[in-house]
Amino acid sequence: MAKPTRICCIGAGYVGGPTMAMIALKCPEIIVTVVDLNESRINAWNSETLPIYEPGLFEVVKACRGKNLFFSTDCRYHVAQADIVFVSVNTPTKMSGVGAGKAADLAYWEGAARMIASVSTSSKIIVEKSTVPVKTAEAIGKVLRRNCPHPDVQFEILSNPEFLAEGTAIQDLTNPDRVLIGGKETESGRAAVAALASVYAHWVPAERILCANLWSAELSKLTANAMLAQRISSVNSISALCEATGADVQQVAHALGTDSRIGPKFLNASVGFGGSCFQKDILNLVYICESVGLKRVADYWHSVIQINDYQKHRFVEMVIGSMFNTVSGKKIAILGFAFKKDTGDTRETPAIDVCHGLIADDARLSIYDPQVQQDQIFRDLSMPKFQWDHPMLPNGAQVPFSSREIDRTVSVSSDPYKACAGSHALCVMTEWDEFKALDFDRIFASMSKPAFVFDGRNILDHERLRSIGFIVYALGKPL
């Protein structure tokens, strides 16, 4: 293929929006259009208030929007025009049917593939940007070939998984550790890999553009997320042992991290990992292992999720246990609701499980997060797990608490001091930098006594808090 001049991306979400904005910024001669069925999302991408909060994103979008970066709901037209079509739609955990609760739901992907096939009158490179089960390219290839009415049209499928993390997406896209491109080991497959590599070569050094076969690329993405999550569950499991023995998990993590074979990153003990991907991708891996008869391997990876659930549960028990075994009627301030700092994303945030645990014990919650709005928090607390990715819920999905119950027990504040005033305890759920700079003397003075701090991220200065008078509990730290 000659140098690509038109790129279309299906799916204007956390991945499609930022990745395409970066390609547009770095490749001014390529016209990049991001399409989505969700009209309000596209309107937001075309406005001054983008649909996602991501540091540095607005500047990148502003530099190219209307020049070589466009957002549209006219999916069919822009796909038909493109040389390269990225598919960056959601691939959530299946909610019903075979593999429910584990397998990836490829309905959105298949819908996109059928649409691509039906509108294509020229050959195209189709890029799997979504995280998908290994061998998806084979299935998608069949859908594309058998639904395209033009026999001359060829589709070359590539796997190009995305490794950006939310909150640092622009940094990660500007300077990626690697770009992975998997393709068929045929002449046309190699040409397609070269065409996509030529796009990234505008700013990514050649040695960081890795080529692999399709199945290796697909599996690398699932495995990368599983191994990152496994590190967190490993350190979180050790945090429980630290509490039982008097060791300090931060000292242990530091000692481990200085071993160059282990490395220092991703060893922060926490109330649990969240986000839309770690759990779903591990469940997907577990399902694939089970499907090919590798039960022991499936069990190994499943334990990463079990430890994560254990950690969230342990945190709730720590709060209730230390507050004399009852939080009934007590106000508890929840600082942070997003699944990590520098994002407004609340998908699978551990804060939801912790809030549910405390509400079940009849606590009154007062929640503050700098980037998450009240309506989002109320929706998250009153909807069944995974509904955020499934507008149409199957019958029988469990609602943990009714909206009435949430209205009665939860309030959301736009000021951290108001959230804490009159509370018996504050729980840090997200590692926002601004929490470290709060005036804790003022907060202590406004709280009921004894005043408890439960630091679910180990970000506060515990010695200083104790000197003010707080009773401090932190994960994996001596009392």
Ligand code: NAD
């Ligand atoms: P998202 O839910 O934010 O965005 C997906 C978008 O696709 C939605 O706006 C939806 O309306 C749109 N869509 C679905 N079907 C469509 C169709 N047929 N036609 C047009 N639009 C359609 O999801 P996301 O967080 O951007 O994740 C997308 C994929 O990337 C997932 O597979 C995820 O696992 C993977 N991923 C996510 C991240 C992350 O940080 N969020 C990082 C790496 C990989």
Ligand code: UGA
């Ligand atoms: C993660 C991966 O880091 C990305 O490489 C991947 O592309 C992405 O998933 C995906 O496929 O969606 P993300 O979920 O955005 O990115 O954020 P992370 O920084 O990985 O954090 C995930 C969760 O782990 C957060 O809740 C975070 O607070 C928690 N975490 C992270 C810890 O508890 N401890 C740590 O040491 C690191």
